[in-house]
Amino acid sequence: MFSDIELLKLIPTPPTYKAVWAPIYFEPIAGSGEKFTIAVAAIAESGEYKVKQSIRQHVVKAMYGNKSDQFTSLIDLIISSLSAHLDKTKQFNNWIAPIQGVSLGNIKNTASTDMLGVLRQAVMLTASLSSLDFYSNDDEIEQYSSDNTWSKQVKDLVVNNHPSLDIYFNKSFKVVSEARAAKIFFLSERTAINTERLRPSNIAIDLDRNKARLLDLFAVHDYDYFFKRNTHELIVYRPLEDDPTFSKQQMKRLKDALLTLEEVGDKHSIIVTPVSTPQQALKRIERAEFNFAA
Known part of the structure; x- marks a missing residue:
C-alpha cells in the first residue's frame, strides 16, 4: 500500500513558467464580425515575449490563392508591429495595429513549461484554422503538379x-x-x-x-x-x-x-x-x- 508521501510524489509538478497571452484577430470584411486568429503573442513574467503566426502557410494559400503572398506580408507587418511594441513596453496595453481590421483579443494568464508551451496553449484555444490541412489529400506521388505545392x-x-x-x-x-x-x-x-x-x-x-x-x-x-x-x-x-x-x-x-x-x-x-x-x-x-x- 502506498503511503501519503509516496502518493504525493506521483502528482506531477505544476508548471512554473508563468505568462500572459493574447490572440491577434483579423476581420477581412470590415463590420462583418467574421474574425480569425492570424497570430498569438505571449509575455512571460521574466519579460521574455514572442509573437508567432498561428495560421499555417498552406492554409493561407488555400484561402487567398495568388494573393497569399500579399496576405502573408500583412501578417509579417502585424507581427513586427506588435513585437516592436512589446520590446519597448513589455505589455499589450496601448498597442495600435498598423492596419484596419486587426485587433487584440482578451489577455489571459497561464502557466507552462516554457514560452513554446504557452504559445501552443494560445493556438489550441483560439486558432481553429491552424489545425486545417487543405492539401492533406492532394495526389503528388506521381508528379510535382499543384501551383500551391x-x-x-x-x-x-x-x-x-x-x-x-x-x-x-x-x-x-x-x-x-x-x-x-x-x-x-x-x-x-x-x-x-x-x-x-x-x-x-x-x-x-x-x-x-x-x-x-x-x-x-x-x-x-x-x-x-x-x-x-x-x-x-x-x-x-x-x-x-x-x-x-x-x-x-x-x-x-x-x-x-x-x-x-x-x-x-x-x-x-x-x-x-x-x-x-x-x-x-x-x-x-x-x-x-x-x-x-x-
Missing part, C-alpha cells in the same frame, strides 16, 4: 535565381523498359534531388510519400553508370521547431519520421536534408550543382 515554390525560386537550371526539373529516369520510370524533381549530369513535405498533421501519408521519393533516388543512384553524379539527396520540408500550431506529440512523431528517412537514406548513400523554407532548399541545390557553400 512546396515543390513548385522551390522550383520557382531556383529558376528565378538560375534560369539555366529550368531544364533539369521534373525529369524521369528509366532503369529498364518494363519498369515504371523514377520521378526526379531535379536531375542534372552531377545532381539528383527529390523533395517532399513532412507535416506533423499528416505524418503517415507524408512519410509514405517521402519513402517513394527515396525509392526513385535509389533507382538513379544504383543505375548511375553513365554520369556518376556527385549528389543524391532528398530535401524534406518540415515546419520550424518552435511552430506553436503543432503539439509536442506531433513534433516528436515528426522527428521519429525524419530519423527513419535518414537511416534508410544512409543505407543507400542518399543524403536526407530537412529544411523549413524554399530559400534553404535553394542553397542545397546550389551547393550540389555549383559547389556553393551550404
Whole structure:
C-alpha cells in the first residue's frame, strides 16, 4: 500500500513558467464580425515575449490563392508591429495595429513549461484554422503538379535565381523498359534531388510519400553508370521547431519520421536534408550543382 508521501510524489509538478497571452484577430470584411486568429503573442513574467503566426502557410494559400503572398506580408507587418511594441513596453496595453481590421483579443494568464508551451496553449484555444490541412489529400506521388505545392515554390525560386537550371526539373529516369520510370524533381549530369513535405498533421501519408521519393533516388543512384553524379539527396520540408500550431506529440512523431528517412537514406548513400523554407532548399541545390557553400 502506498503511503501519503509516496502518493504525493506521483502528482506531477505544476508548471512554473508563468505568462500572459493574447490572440491577434483579423476581420477581412470590415463590420462583418467574421474574425480569425492570424497570430498569438505571449509575455512571460521574466519579460521574455514572442509573437508567432498561428495560421499555417498552406492554409493561407488555400484561402487567398495568388494573393497569399500579399496576405502573408500583412501578417509579417502585424507581427513586427506588435513585437516592436512589446520590446519597448513589455505589455499589450496601448498597442495600435498598423492596419484596419486587426485587433487584440482578451489577455489571459497561464502557466507552462516554457514560452513554446504557452504559445501552443494560445493556438489550441483560439486558432481553429491552424489545425486545417487543405492539401492533406492532394495526389503528388506521381508528379510535382499543384501551383500551391512546396515543390513548385522551390522550383520557382531556383529558376528565378538560375534560369539555366529550368531544364533539369521534373525529369524521369528509366532503369529498364518494363519498369515504371523514377520521378526526379531535379536531375542534372552531377545532381539528383527529390523533395517532399513532412507535416506533423499528416505524418503517415507524408512519410509514405517521402519513402517513394527515396525509392526513385535509389533507382538513379544504383543505375548511375553513365554520369556518376556527385549528389543524391532528398530535401524534406518540415515546419520550424518552435511552430506553436503543432503539439509536442506531433513534433516528436515528426522527428521519429525524419530519423527513419535518414537511416534508410544512409543505407543507400542518399543524403536526407530537412529544411523549413524554399530559400534553404535553394542553397542545397546550389551547393550540389555549383559547389556553393551550404
